[in-house]
Amino acid sequence: MKRDIDLVRQILTDMEDAPPMEVHTGFHYDGYDTATVNEHIELLIEAGLLEGKVARSNSRSVANVTRLTWAGHDFIQSMVDESIWKKAKEQILKPGVSWTFELLSEWAKHEAKQRLGIPDNG
Secondary structure (H helix, E strand, C coil): CCCCHHHHHHHHHHHHHCCCCCCECCCCCCCCCHHHHHHHHHHHHHCCCEEEEEEEECCEEEEEEEEECHHHHHHHHHCCCHHHHHHHHHHCCCCCCCCCHHHHHHHHHHHHHHHHCCCCCC
């Protein structure tokens, strides 16, 4: 399975909009099967952007997400603007370019600083 950054963004956006203090399950997105969605949720948990757990049994998995972490909020806030998201996809996430989540996050911080007129000293 390849990471799908659009799916990652959608999951994080949905969790940002979700009611607090609940366990969220049953994530469904058009064009994605449950196993792919749950695998992406597990990656987001591993990356520290979500808190929760993916339980597996034979050929089935169930994602239980409790909340978006501080890092998850930071990431989704840096990518909420559609123009920044489009620019990220054109410059960082384009096919054939090797990228990491850290690179994407650093790029987003740089873009935010530029938009706010804050000097980027690093």
